[in-house]
Amino acid sequence: MSFIEAQGVEFAYSPEEDKVINGIDLKIEKGSYVSIIGHNGCGKSTLAKLLCGILLPSKGAIFVDGMNTADEDKAFDIRKKCGMVFQNPDNQLVASVVEEDIAFAPENLGLPREEIRKRVDAALATVDMTEHAKHATYKLSGGQKQRIAIAGILAMQPECIVFDEATAMLDPTGRKEIVSAMKRLNKEMGMTVITITHYMNEAVEADRIIVMDHGKIISDGTPQEIFSEVEKLQSVSLAVPQVTELMYLLEKDGFDLPRGILHAMDAADVIEKFMRRQSEND
Amino acid sequence: MLKDVTFGQYYPGNSLLHRTDPRIKLIILVEYLVLVLVAESELAALTSLAFTGFLIAVSGVRFSVLIKSAKPLIFVLAFTAIVNLFFTVGEGEPLVSFYFIKIYQSGIRNAVMMLLRLLSLVLGTSVLISFTTSPLELTDAIESVLSPLKKIKVPVHEFAMMMSIALRFIPTLIEETNKIISAQKARCADFESGNLLKRLKALIPILIPLFVSAVRRAEELADAMECRCYHGGEGRTKLKVMKSDAKDYVFLVTVTLITVAVFFLNRLTWSEVVGFCADIF
Numbered sequence: 188m189s190f191i192e193a194q195g196v197e198f199a200y201s202p203e204e205d206k207v208i209n210g211i212d213l214k215i216e217k218g219s220y221v222s223i224i225g226h227n228g229c230g231k232s233t234l235a236k237l238l239c240g241i242l243l244p245s246k247g248a249i250f251v252d253g254m255n256t257a258d259e260d261k262a263f264d265i266r267k268k269c270g271m272v273f274q275n276p277d278n279q280l281v282a283s284v285v286e287e288d289i290a291f292a293p294e295n296l297g298l299p300r301e302e303i304r305k306r307v308d309a310a311l312a313t314v315d316m317t318e319h320a321k322h323a324t325y326k327l328s329g330g331q332k333q334r335i336a337i338a339g340i341l342a343m344q345p346e347c348i349v350f351d352e353a354t355a356m357l358d359p360t361g362r363k364e365i366v367s368a369m370k371r372l373n374k375e376m377g378m379t380v381i382t383i384t385h386y387m388n389e390a391v392e393a394d395r396i397i398v399m400d401h402g403k404i405i406s407d408g409t410p411q412e413i414f415s416e417v418e419k420l421q422s423v424s425l426a427v428p429q430v431t432e433l434m435y436l437l438e439k440d441g442f443d444l445p446r447g448i449l450h451a452m453d454a455a456d457v458i459e460k461f462m463r464r465q466s467e468n469d
Numbered sequence: 470m471l472k473d474v475t476f477g478q479y480y481p482g483n484s485l486l487h488r489t490d491p492r493i494k495l496i497i498l499v500e501y502l503v504l505v506l507v508a509e510s511e512l513a514a515l516t517s518l519a520f521t522g523f524l525i526a527v528s529g530v531r532f533s534v535l536i537k538s539a540k541p542l543i544f545v546l547a548f549t550a551i552v553n554l555f556f557t558v559g560e561g562e563p564l565v566s567f568y569f570i571k572i573y574q575s576g577i578r579n580a581v582m583m584l585l586r587l588l589s590l591v592l593g594t595s596v597l598i599s600f601t602t603s604p605l606e607l608t609d610a611i612e613s614v615l616s617p618l619k620k621i622k623v624p625v626h627e628f629a630m631m632m633s634i635a636l637r638f639i640p641t642l643i644e645e646t647n648k649i650i651s652a653q654k655a656r657c658a659d660f661e662s663g664n665l666l667k668r669l670k671a672l673i674p675i676l677i678p679l680f681v682s683a684v685r686r687a688e689e690l691a692d693a694m695e696c697r698c699y700h701g702g703e704g705r706t707k708l709k710v711m712k713s714d715a716k717d718y719v720f721l722v723t724v725t726l727i728t729v730a731v732f733f734l735n736r737l738t739w740s741e742v743v744g745f746c747a748d749i750f
Contacts, residue, residue: 241692263698271696278686279693283605283637290708292697297704304708325640339697 188253189214190347190379191238191269195247198233198402207233208244209402217346220373220380222393226424230402231383235351238381240265252346267296270340274352276332277325285327285335286311286320292343303342310338313376314368330361337368347379348372354389366392387414387428391449398423411447430454479603484529486601489720490713491610497724498597504728505589512742513734514582520727521589528596538595539588546587553580608633609711612702626702634690642683649678 191214198208207230215221225231236242237249240256251269254261273279282288286307293303311317314334319327324335333353340348350369354362366389372378382393390396396413398406400423406413414420414427417435421427427435434448434457444461448454481487486494501520508517525535539546557580559573566572598607612629619625650660653674660671737745 236692239696241695263700266696266698271693273689273693275686275689277641278689281634281637281690281694281697283633287605287708291694291699294706294708295698295700297706300706300708300710303706307708323640324637325644336693343697 188250190217190252191215191381192250193238193244193247194249196237196244196249197246198230198237198242198244202245206245207402208237210247211402211404213397213404215379215381217379218373218377220369220392220394221382221397222390222395223381223383223397223399224385224387224390224425225399226385229399229423231399232351234399235271235349235381235383239269239271239349241271267343268345269347269349270343270345271349271351272333272336272340272353274355276329276336276356279336279339280324280332281339283323283325285316285322285324288324288335289338289342292339296343306342306344310341313341313371314338328361329357330364333357333361333365334368337365337372341372345378347381350380350382350384352383352385354384354386362386362389385425387426391428398425410449414449415447480530480534480600481603482529482601484601485527485716485720486524486596487529488716489601490711490717491602491606492614492711493713493717493721494597494602495610495614497721498594500724500728501593501597502590504724504731505586505593507735508586508731509582510735510737512737512739513731514585516727516731516734517589518585520724521593524593524596528601530596530600534600535592535596538600539591542587542591546584549587550580550584553583604636605633606711608636609707609709613711626705630702638683638686641686642679645682646675646679649675 193211193213196208196211196213197206199206209230211234223231223234233242237244237256238251240249240251240262243257249256251265254265256262256265280288281291289307289310290303293306298306307320308317311320314337316331316334316338319331319335324332327335336353337348350365354365357365369380369382370392373380380393382389384390391410391414393410396406396408396410397404398413398420405423406416406419414431417427417432426432428449430451430453431448434444434446434454438444438446442461444457448457489497501524504520505517508514525532554572554576555570557573557576558571559575561573563571563573564577602610608629611632612625615623615625615628654660658671658674660668662668663671
């Protein structure tokens with residue numbers, strides 16, 4: 188069984204309302220870096236909450252490390268394994284002082300004091316906020332607050348972190364900080380990272396992208412595969428990264444260029460090669 | 470508009486009062502309140518005044534700060550003094566008699582006593598608690614001091630948690646209020662003109678969005694707390710453990726003795742004190 192597994196999951200906030208999640212089967216392996224994209228209201232945030240066990244599916248089941256999220260006895264263990272960072276940094280900080288906020292989760296786990304201290308220091312170091320340990324949380328910038336929120340989850344030592352549009356309310360600098368933190372958690376610490384976003388440049392960083400529309404998964408693959416299908420993404424009102432769109436338009440105009448280019452430097456290389464080839468042919 | 474909020478104003482420092490265990494301070498606070506309210510005779514009042522002076526001195530809080538904190542209370546202080554001065558009916562001839570205004574000697578005494586008592590209460594409690602205890606220390610101390618009540622199912626932990634979260638969200642909500650005010654001003658809302666009723670009505674477009682957003686924040690915060698394994702106070706440990714040492718106990722015993730002394734001093738007259746001293750020597 189995979190680390191996270193969803194089997195025929197459906198979900199509606201109340202029986203009278205339309206289903207927000209409409210039959211999802213999904214497997215996420217341990218240590219993977221997955222990005223879930225989709226336009227507003229496609230159910231991606233709801234899916235994130237289902238994966239962490241904050242919401243329970245109306246139909247079907249979700250397993251985290253083999254434990255059913257509907258199993259109340261396991262709720263605690265599931266939350267310990269799978270942390271979640273939310274959109275608004277202000278609404279997830281519990282304490283007024285940075286280190287006390289980070290200590291919140293280990294305090295809840297009932298760990299001894301020395302262990303809490305160790306975890307708080309380690310989490311602060313991971314998000315590079317050690318010098319802010321004693322600061323008041325409300326005086327930090329958005330990006331810093333969000334890093335504290337990540338540290339607060341890290342102190343729980345989870346195996347997986349779900350970022351629910353964690354960069355949506357940040358400025359470009361803050362966004363960069365968080366994306367680089369996500370990458371570090373995944374590549375260096377081997378953590379499973381699931382990020383929900385509508386910034387395509389962020390989704391590109393993942394190893395796997397899942398595209399959602401109307402509560403269903405419509406595409407699932409590597410960034411190259413997903414962004415090769417520009418028309419399909421546009422049909423569900425999603426944009427592709429600018430570089431990818433440029434290459435797509437060039438190709439449409441009859442230039443023989445490969446699809447699924449995601450980074451500006453790659454595009455430059457490809458165009459350079461193409462130009463060389465052209466001049467050799469002439 | 471909301472820049473001058475002084476609620477829970479904490480002045481970081483390293484004075485004796487800053488270093489005292491907040492739980493001990495809470496107990497001392499109760500004793501202090503009793504002491505100030507009970508002091509009736511001149512001797513007792515002088516003792517309580519001297520003790521208040523001592524608290525202010527060891528708190529290390531600057532005098533100008535203290536004056537500023539007492540400023541909003543000037544009206545209340547003046548009002549009580551005046552009421553006591555004019556409406557106390559004492560024995561014997563009034564000192565001043567002018568139409569219906571009669572001032573007795575006991576009236577002056579009451580006014581001065583009341584003024585000093587209120588001033589002591591305000592300054593003493595602020596240097597003892599608000600100026601020298603961080604809000605978090607305070608909530609932790611309240612939880613710890615009230616913890617015996619858990620046995621009779623009083624939700625002490627929940628109460629302390631709510632208090633600390635409320636304190637945590639004060640700056641956030643102030644910021645939000647300012648944003649809403651700006652947003653409503655940009656839509657030509659007028660908060661400054663008109664009579665009192667009109668101005669109160671003008672607050673509605675500020676309060677409603679503020680409430681709505683506070684409720685939304687609360688929902689999100691609850692999710693975030695649950696995600697971090699919050700499940701009430703049971704089995705919870707703390708990063709910071711409160712410790713009381715010898716100086717805290719000495720402080721506590723001293724204050725207890727002073728409080729007891731005030732009870733006795735209330736019954737003594739000057740001549741008795743002089744006689745008592747003469748007996749000793």
